[in-house]
Amino acid sequence: MTSAEQFSEFAPFQRLTPTQREAVAQLARPVDFTAGSRLFEEGQDAVGCWLIQVGQVALSTEVPGRGQVVVQTLGPGEVLGWSWLVPPHQWQFTATAPGPVSAMELDTARLLALAEHEPAMGYPLALGFCEILLTRLQSARARLLDLYANPRER
Amino acid sequence: MLPIPYRVIGRHVETRDSVTLDLEPVREQLPPFRPGQFTMLYARGVGEIAISISGDASRADGILTQTIRDVGAVSHALHALTPGEVLGARGPFGTGWRFDSAYGREVVIVAGGVGLAPLRPVLIEAINGRADHPRTVLIAGARTPSEFLFREQLDSWASIPGLEVVLTIDQPAQDWAGPVGFVTEPLSRLQLRPGSTTAFLCGPEPMMRFSAAVLIGRGMAEKDIRISVERNMKCGVGLCGHCQLGPLLVCRDGPVVDYALARPLLAVREL
Numbered sequence: 001m002t003s004a005e006q007f008s009e010f011a012p013f014q015r016l017t018p019t020q021r022e023a024v025a026q027l028a029r030p031v032d033f034t035a036g037s038r039l040f041e042e043g044q045d046a047v048g049c050w051l052i053q054v055g056q057v058a059l060s061t062e063v064p065g066r067g068q069v070v071v072q073t074l075g076p077g078e079v080l081g082w083s084w085l086v087p088p089h090q091w092q093f094t095a096t097a098p099g100p101v102s103a104m105e106l107d108t109a110r111l112l113a114l115a116e117h118e119p120a121m122g123y124p125l126a127l128g129f130c131e132i133l134l135t136r137l138q139s140a141r142a143r144l145l146d147l148y149a150n151p152r153e154r
Numbered sequence: 155m156l157p158i159p160y161r162v163i164g165r166h167v168e169t170r171d172s173v174t175l176d177l178e179p180v181r182e183q184l185p186p187f188r189p190g191q192f193t194m195l196y197a198r199g200v201g202e203i204a205i206s207i208s209g210d211a212s213r214a215d216g217i218l219t220q221t222i223r224d225v226g227a228v229s230h231a232l233h234a235l236t237p238g239e240v241l242g243a244r245g246p247f248g249t250g251w252r253f254d255s256a257y258g259r260e261v262v263i264v265a266g267g268v269g270l271a272p273l274r275p276v277l278i279e280a281i282n283g284r285a286d287h288p289r290t291v292l293i294a295g296a297r298t299p300s301e302f303l304f305r306e307q308l309d310s311w312a313s314i315p316g317l318e319v320v321l322t323i324d325q326p327a328q329d330w331a332g333p334v335g336f337v338t339e340p341l342s343r344l345q346l347r348p349g350s351t352t353a354f355l356c357g358p359e360p361m362m363r364f365s366a367a368v369l370i371g372r373g374m375a376e377k378d379i380r381i382s383v384e385r386n387m388k389c390g391v392g393l394c395g396h397c398q399l400g401p402l403l404v405c406r407d408g409p410v411v412d413y414a415l416a417r418p419l420l421a422v423r424e425l
Contacts, residue, residue, distance in 0.1 A: 058334070067328070071334065072335050073332075077343040139335055139338050142360065143324045145360060147267065147360055150224075150225055152225050
């Protein structure tokens with residue numbers, strides 16, 4: 001079992017009341033991954049969500065001729081795994097731990113059920129997830145600008 | 155106002171389009187510089203451009219260190235200079251980072267691409283005066299692993315106690331095991347004490363805006379965020395108006411300005 005306070009460090013749970021966070025804590029368990037572990041694979045059914053506490057996770061996809069290309073890395077304080085939240089509930093990328101990783105793993109089936117059963121908890125939870133999603137989208141857009149390119153080569 | 159001749163005594167290739175030149179005065183030398191200031195460098199017969207000084211401000215031997223990216227006619231000519239050749243230098247000009255005003259505070263430095271060059275003197279100062287700062291964090295972003303300036307130095311800095319170095323790249327790369335993502339990502343997950351932190355940002359304008367937005371969103375005051383703005387400089391001494399940015403003449407009132415002053419100006423199109 002995980003302590004509810006730990007959840008306040010992660011954006012999706014910051015809007016929850018202590019009681020709601022306690023309910024989420026019941027659905028979490030601490031997990032460790034060794035270097036080279038695959039947390040999930042592109043195309044598989046999306047089950048689970050990880051709150052990274054230690055280490056780094058690389059999200060990658062297979063590109064012919066280039067192998068597994070890492071498109072983003074996530075570190076401590078970040079949330080890994082979104083596809084359990086929306087249909088078709090399949091992982092879009094592969095998640096790998098280049099080094100040791102410690103995280104809290106959430107039982108997302110029960111979390112979804114809890115959020116649907118109790119909108120007063122589901123709404124702030126969804127808002128918190130939206131906040132992270134927006135941050136990631138903005139960062140991806142910033143990268144699309146290719147800001148560091150030599151102006152002569154644009 | 156007249157360029158003073160300096161001879162290239164060292165040329166270090168940083169990336170495929172950037173070099174760092176060590177320059178020694180041929181006769182007289184320019185006054186000492188403050189981190190954040192720039193010089194006007196003159197390539198004989200081609201022209202003159204503003205280049206931030208990237209060397210150690212505490213150096214007393216008169217050697218000037220400048221990092222140049224080959225982007226236009228003048229920078230191309232300067233970039234091509236080899237040891238023994240001579241260029242002209244004026245300066246130092248403009249405001250500095252005022253790093254001394256961050257005494258006792260935590261320091262967050264965010265550099266994007268060649269924006270690391272004007273921040274290098276600050277980093278050197280931060281490393282030399284580590285006792286004055288409870289914590290110094292450098293977040294540097296580049297397009298790819300091979301496009302980081304001062305790569306060897308970054309690696310050695312990463313091992314200095316009290317200095318956290320985060321290098322992140324924008325574009326996926328095979329030979330890279332570090333973070334992949336925009337500089338705002340490590341910035342947004344940084345343990346931050348907003349009331350006792352000073353931030354120094356340098357890089358493309360949108361990068362600085364996005365980074366400042368993250369810091370402000372996390373509770374930092376605009377006045378505690380300093381950025382280095384860039385406009386085409388001509389005279390360097392606030393006379394010609396070439397680098398005007400609203401009420402500022404960047405060569406005189408900048409390039410380093412508080413974000414409280416810069417933010418409204420950066421929001422005006424074509425200013």
